[in-house]
Amino acid sequence: MRSAAFRRLRAIGTALGDVIRGAAGTDAYARYKEHVLRHHPHEPLLSREEFFRREFSARWEGIRRCC
Amino acid sequence: MRKVLGLALAAGAAFALAGIALNRGEPINALWILAAAACIYTLGYRFYAAWIAASVLAADGTRATPAERLDNGRDFVPTARWVVFGHHFAAIAGPGPLIGPTLAAQFGYLPGTLWILIGSVLGGCVQDMIVLFASTRRDGRTLGQMARDELGPVGGFSAIVGTLAIMVILIAVLGLVVVNAMKHSPWATSTVFATIPIAMLVGLYMRSLRPGRVAEASLIGVSLLLLAVVGGGWVDHQPALRPFFDDEGTTLAGFVIGYGFLAAILPVWLLLAPRDYLSTFLKLGTVVLLAVAILVMRPELKMPALTRFIDGTGPIFAGKLFPFVFITIACGAISGFHSLVSSGTTPKLIRTEADVRLVGYGSMLLESLVAIMAMIAAALLDPGVYFAINSPLAALGGSPDAAVATLAGWGFPVTVPQMNALASQVGEVTLFARTGGAPSLAVGMASILSGVFGSTLIAIWYHFAIMFEAVFILTTLDAGTRVGRFMLQDALGHVWRPLGRTSWYPSVILSSALVVAAWGYFLYVGVIDPYGGINILWPLFGISNQMLAGIALAVVTAILLKGKSARHAWITGLPLAWLALVTTTAAWEKLFSANPKIGFFAGASDLAAKLAAGVLPPEKAAVAGKLIFNQRLDAALTAFFLFVLWAVIVDMLRIAWRRASGSPVPASPESAYERTRLVEGANA
Numbered sequence: 001m002r003s004a005a006f007r008r009l010r011a012i013g014t015a016l017g018d019v020i021r022g023a024a025g026t027d028a029y030a031r032y033k034e035h036v037l038r039h040h041p042h043e044p045l046l047s048r049e050e051f052f053r054r055e056f057s058a059r060w061e062g063i064r065r066c067c
Numbered sequence: 068m069r070k071v072l073g074l075a076l077a078a079g080a081a082f083a084l085a086g087i088a089l090n091r092g093e094p095i096n097a098l099w100i101l102a103a104a105a106c107i108y109t110l111g112y113r114f115y116a117a118w119i120a121a122s123v124l125a126a127d128g129t130r131a132t133p134a135e136r137l138d139n140g141r142d143f144v145p146t147a148r149w150v151v152f153g154h155h156f157a158a159i160a161g162p163g164p165l166i167g168p169t170l171a172a173q174f175g176y177l178p179g180t181l182w183i184l185i186g187s188v189l190g191g192c193v194q195d196m197i198v199l200f201a202s203t204r205r206d207g208r209t210l211g212q213m214a215r216d217e218l219g220p221v222g223g224f225s226a227i228v229g230t231l232a233i234m235v236i237l238i239a240v241l242g243l244v245v246v247n248a249m250k251h252s253p254w255a256t257s258t259v260f261a262t263i264p265i266a267m268l269v270g271l272y273m274r275s276l277r278p279g280r281v282a283e284a285s286l287i288g289v290s291l292l293l294l295a296v297v298g299g300g301w302v303d304h305q306p307a308l309r310p311f312f313d314d315e316g317t318t319l320a321g322f323v324i325g326y327g328f329l330a331a332i333l334p335v336w337l338l339l340a341p342r343d344y345l346s347t348f349l350k351l352g353t354v355v356l357l358a359v360a361i362l363v364m365r366p367e368l369k370m371p372a373l374t375r376f377i378d379g380t381g382p383i384f385a386g387k388l389f390p391f392v393f394i395t396i397a398c399g400a401i402s403g404f405h406s407l408v409s410s411g412t413t414p415k416l417i418r419t420e421a422d423v424r425l426v427g428y429g430s431m432l433l434e435s436l437v438a439i440m441a442m443i444a445a446a447l448l449d450p451g452v453y454f455a456i457n458s459p460l461a462a463l464g465g466s467p468d469a470a471v472a473t474l475a476g477w478g479f480p481v482t483v484p485q486m487n488a489l490a491s492q493v494g495e496v497t498l499f500a501r502t503g504g505a506p507s508l509a510v511g512m513a514s515i516l517s518g519v520f521g522s523t524l525i526a527i528w529y530h531f532a533i534m535f536e537a538v539f540i541l542t543t544l545d546a547g548t549r550v551g552r553f554m555l556q557d558a559l560g561h562v563w564r565p566l567g568r569t570s571w572y573p574s575v576i577l578s579s580a581l582v583v584a585a586w587g588y589f590l591y592v593g594v595i596d597p598y599g600g601i602n603i604l605w606p607l608f609g610i611s612n613q614m615l616a617g618i619a620l621a622v623v624t625a626i627l628l629k630g631k632s633a634r635h636a637w638i639t640g641l642p643l644a645w646l647a648l649v650t651t652t653a654a655w656e657k658l659f660s661a662n663p664k665i666g667f668f669a670g671a672s673d674l675a676a677k678l679a680a681g682v683l684p685p686e687k688a689a690v691a692g693k694l695i696f697n698q699r700l701d702a703a704l705t706a707f708f709l710f711v712l713w714a715v716i717v718d719m720l721r722i723a724w725r726r727a728s729g730s731p732v733p734a735s736p737e738s739a740y741e742r743t744r745l746v747e748g749a750n751a
């Protein structure tokens with residue numbers, strides 16, 4: 001019973017962390033890294049710094065903010 | 068089990084609403100409203116949204132989404148559901164749901180609250196979810212592309228032009244809100260100005276000092292912003308510094324216009340991106356803080372459920388309850404702008420169609436809750452204080468003394484010493500006629516937060532709230548100007564190809580200047596308007612936003628009509644009919660009402676007659692020509708919005724007619740079924 005409640009609390013905590021990461025977009029590099037490792041394992045992986053320089057501005061190209 | 072839960076929730080909602088209805092005449096506790104909202108949201112999400120997703124859309128968890136099929140690690144990325152939820156909520160929630168309910172509280176708290184609850188559950192959330200679903204089934208196409216595919220060139224063109232127009236009006240009205248909050252307030256002005264170098268510092272930190280450490284940089288930035296709030300109070304007490312930040316509205320409008328232009332042409336990493344991060348953290352933090360504070364403080368609402376102004380004579384904006392409450396509150400109930408985010412960016416992240424309900428419907432429910440909290444913050448003020456802050460002085464008799472007399476005559480007693488005491492408590496020179504909703508919301512938020520965290524800090528809380536709204540608004544202003552620039556460059560590229568290159572500096576500067584000039588004009592006229600400008604611009608914004616919602620609903624209704632679930636097309640058809648009714652009535656009144664406070668033409672003629680007769684005081688006569696021209700321009704815009712809305716609706720009805728009479732309709736270009744290879748539960 002207690003462990004079920006604990007698991008549930010932990011799931012809520014993870015979800016809240018996810019919401020914040022998604023809202024702020026702090027996970028962009030992690031997502032890119034996962035993608036390259038999974039789909040292009042033989043291609044070079046950009047470092048966090050390189051990724052940030054190259055890909056950063058693309059985040060603001062479309063309609064990203066509302067009224 | 069589900070039925071038991073449903074019945075319990077329905078009973079809970081009914082009980083809470085009955086509590087609100089039966090206690091008329093006595094103060095209502097804000098908890099009743101939150102309880103009713105929680106029950107209605109849960110009913111909507113667990114039953115209506117679940118039914119739509121399963122039976123109408125036939126969302127299929129085994130179908131590969133574009134994020135999976137086109138995964139490129141950049142814009143198409145299959146993403147965990149709560150991450151997409153956070154991303155989508157941050158994108159749709161802006162300052163709109165804070166301002167609309169604050170203004171609409173002039174009718175009393177009940178009409179706005181009911182519209183926010185019912186409008187979101189049956190309208191706004193449904194629109195967001197179905198647009199998101201439709202775009203997910205079409206490789207993340209934008210609303211404009213879907214309108215062209217599903218309806219034809221008229222629909223597609225209307226969606227694009229409508230989007231550009233709404234952007235201009237939105238930025239102008241938001242700029243006006245910020246200017247009104249900063250006018251002759253050195254504390255607010257210096258704090259808001261400080262947010263610009265802070266954002267740049269954070270940008271440099273992320274770019275050069277510790278590249279890519281976004282969370283770290285944002286935390287430093289948020290701490291600096293809090294410091295800037297306290298620092299603004301210090302500036303306010305320095306006789307040498309104070310005059311620099313004690314500015315007229317027109318000066319501040321000039322600053323905002325210049326800032327908007329710079330933000331649009333500077334590299335993203337320097338200003339826009341860091342500001343966006345800061346604003347997101349502030350947004351999440353403040354929403355949670357406010358919710359907790361309301362739960363702890365359990366404030367009583369002092370605003371009556373209904374005020375006398377439902378007859379259309381309200382001082383904040385003129386016009387009857389119907390249709391104007393439905394125009395004033397767009398964001399929070401149904402916002403057409405959301406359909407632009409729900410198509411385009413978010414669908415490229417959706418990992419499985421099973422997540423569409425949480426992301427589309429759920430995010431909008433949360434935004435609706437933000438609107439409810441804004442309504443509570445407005446309704447807990449003394450009505451006299453609320454109207455004194457939000458009404459232009461010209462509408463209350465021209466001076467503070469006349470204003471309190473007018474308000475007392477309406478049954479909302481308030482005194483000049485009371486207003487002055489409140490102003491000095493929150494660290495402002497005056498709170499009379501601080502139109503735009505931000506100062507009133509800040510007073511409401513400050514009283515909630517200081518009630519929980521100690522009243523010695525009320526001035527800090529007030530300016531924290533102002534800073535929070537300003538950061539929000541300036542982020543929308545930056546991002547909106549940039550989007551407008553891209554759209555304009557796209558259009559100009561058809562005229563002369565080099566103009567369409569987004570990295571060619573002459574074109575960047577030209578198109579940015581055009582976009583900034585467009586909203587800057589409306590902002591400037593709003594600032595010089597003795598009635599404060601909000602009473603003209605906010606309804607215009609509401610009409611344009613509801614027009615865009617009408618376009619989005621028409622597109623998805625056409626999609627439903629063409630599919631297997633044509634008999635369920637009413638789920639978007641009915642909200643569309645309601646919006647068409649509301650928007651058309653409101654636009655008609657804004658055009659043709661004989662009341663100069665409502666009708667644009669009547670307002671222009673009235674002012675022209677007074678100018679010709681020489682009865683205007685000299686300072687009003689000096690700007691009258693501009694105001695007359697502006698009212699006629701506003702009328703033309705309103706007529707244009709109405710025309711675009713009906714062009715799209717007629718296009719949709721044409722599809723419906725062809726479908727009903729068995730004629731062929733343009734195919735609905737859904738991408739083909741492909742089975743997902745993602746393992747259920749992985750990455751979640």
